Amino acid sequence: MNSHLTHKLAQLPFSLACLFLTTSVLAQTSHASVEAAIPTALIARVNKAVDADTARLTAIFKDLHQHPEIGFTETRTAAIVAKDLRSLGFSVTEKIGQTGVVGVFKNGPGPTVWFRADMDANSVREATGLPYAATAKQHLADGSEIDVMHACGHDAHVTWLLGLAKTMVALSSDWSGTLVVYAQPAEEVGLGAQAMVDDNLWQRGFPQPDYAFGSHTAPGPLGYLSSSPGVRMAGVDQLDITFKGIGGHGSSPQATIDPVVMAAQAVLAYQTIVSRNLDPQAAAVVTVGAIVAGRDNNVIPESAVLKLNLRWFTKEVREQMLKRIDDINNGVAIAAGVSADKMPTRVMKGNAGPLVNNKALVEKINISLEALMGKGKVIDQFPAVMGSEDFQEVFRSLNTPYVLMMIGVAPLDLFTKARAAGKEAPYSNHNSDFFVDLAAIPIGAKVNAVAALSILAKRR
Numbered sequence: 001m002n003s004h005l006t007h008k009l010a011q012l013p014f015s016l017a018c019l020f021l022t023t024s025v026l027a028q029t030s031h032a033s034v035e036a037a038i039p040t041a042l043i044a045r046v047n048k049a050v051d052a053d054t055a056r057l058t059a060i061f062k063d064l065h066q067h068p069e070i071g072f073t074e075t076r077t078a079a080i081v082a083k084d085l086r087s088l089g090f091s092v093t094e095k096i097g098q099t100g101v102v103g104v105f106k107n108g109p110g111p112t113v114w115f116r117a118d119m120d121a122n123s124v125r126e127a128t129g130l131p132y133a134a135t136a137k138q139h140l141a142d143g144s145e146i147d148v149m150h151a152c153g154h155d156a157h158v159t160w161l162l163g164l165a166k167t168m169v170a171l172s173s174d175w176s177g178t179l180v181v182y183a184q185p186a187e188e189v190g191l192g193a194q195a196m197v198d199d200n201l202w203q204r205g206f207p208q209p210d211y212a213f214g215s216h217t218a219p220g221p222l223g224y225l226s227s228s229p230g231v232r233m234a235g236v237d238q239l240d241i242t243f244k245g246i247g248g249h250g251s252s253p254q255a256t257i258d259p260v261v262m263a264a265q266a267v268l269a270y271q272t273i274v275s276r277n278l279d280p281q282a283a284a285v286v287t288v289g290a291i292v293a294g295r296d297n298n299v300i301p302e303s304a305v306l307k308l309n310l311r312w313f314t315k316e317v318r319e320q321m322l323k324r325i326d327d328i329n330n331g332v333a334i335a336a337g338v339s340a341d342k343m344p345t346r347v348m349k350g351n352a353g354p355l356v357n358n359k360a361l362v363e364k365i366n367i368s369l370e371a372l373m374g375k376g377k378v379i380d381q382f383p384a385v386m387g388s389e390d391f392q393e394v395f396r397s398l399n400t401p402y403v404l405m406m407i408g409v410a411p412l413d414l415f416t417k418a419r420a421a422g423k424e425a426p427y428s429n430h431n432s433d434f435f436v437d438l439a440a441i442p443i444g445a446k447v448n449a450v451a452a453l454s455i456l457a458k459r460r
């Protein structure tokens with residue numbers, strides 16, 4: 001366990017993958033695809049298998065919700081996943097990228113499908129008032145304690161994954177191929193997927209993926225899901241900038257080089273990157289999420305740290321932003337009289353590329369998903385968001401076609417009321433009021449199973 005990292009995680013004022021359905025949620029679907037849906041009888045068997053498992057899944061979900069774990073500390077969650085998958089006959093490997101779990105179920109010849117759930121919770125104090133709300137603080141390895149809550153629905157993702165696993169085992173005579181389900185650590189800080197890859201995920205002899213899927217909660221209405229092709233989410237970078245000056249007495253600024261002033265100038269100058277340097281048609285974000293400097297009123301500190309978050313859709317925009325940040329940092333430091341050996345440093349802490357759903361794969365699964373959910377309930381024209389994910393980073397080196405689906409988890413009446421009040425949704429991911437309606441538990445498991453069967457079902 002990297003306690004330094006854990007401490008850092010607890011302090012991060014930002015997080016990734018926060019997204020929700022927007023006004024287009026009730027837009028019409030339009031399938032131009034010639035794909036055939038999986039047989040109606042098979043969808044009926046999925047419904048039956050998941051319905052029979054819903055009481056168990058709901059109990060798992062409530063337990064996970066009550067015991068949230070922050071990124072890279074998901075040991076309890078991972079143990080639950082590993083135990084459940086083993087009991088179903090999956091071959092299970094644990095502790096990949098610290099807490100990641102991979103389960104393999106070989107079921108004859110055919111394609112290999114990988115399916116992901118992320119496990120980590122958020123440093124948010126729960127205010128839902130649910131009977132199974134998380135109330136305990138999490139104690140970190142460095143002795144600090146933090147509020148912790150599943151405010152992004154990753155508890156539902158894990159539950160849906162276990163529902164998928166059990167359903168696919170129950171229906172194993174209906175499909176042929178290999179199903180790999182895996183639980184990923186630390187999505188919220190954008191480090192978990194890369195941690196699994198760096199821990200030799202692809203050198204361990206697991207069946208290589210032909211297709212990959214993930215599903216994520218969204219505060220859209222229950223019974224709807226978004227499975228849309230193309231660019232869905234922005235690329236992201238987390239970086240720390242350190243300005244080094246010369247500290248001293250607050251009464252004698254002439255004897256110092258004040259890093260607080262340099263940092264302040266840089267924060268303002270960064271505001272011109274998107275507004276003045278980038279093509280106005282290129283969507284991008286530069287956010288300074290934290291300024292860390294000094295402690296006392298009358299001491300000019302030695303250094304100041306800025307914690308930045310960038311969002312972008314193209315490599316060129318990302319490179320332009322990083323170059324401008326470096327130019328601004330150096331320019332500010334030179335103007336302040338900083339010597340060449342103390343120029344500002346930039347540390348890259350986490351990175352994920354944009355999430356781009358594979359168009360052919362979207363078409364392949366949507367026809368069956370619509371047969372499951374009902375006409376007009378599968379949104380395939382959802383606009384891209386500036387939120388980010390690291391799901392795709394696991395498959396980046398393999399070029400695996402993938403789809404991340406967004407599943408509505410908010411009660412329809414709350415959603416309708418929110419819309420009537422001019423709000424986008426009744427609550428958002430990462431909010432202390434965020435919750436997954438229990439009716440979404442079987443829905444997500446069914447969606448996962450139908451997506452997997454769209455690839456793996458025997459075609460008679």
Ligand SMILES: [Zn+2]
Nearest residue numbers: 016017018152
């Ligand atoms: Zn999140």
Ligand SMILES: [Zn+2]
Nearest residue numbers: 017152154216
């Ligand atoms: Zn999330």
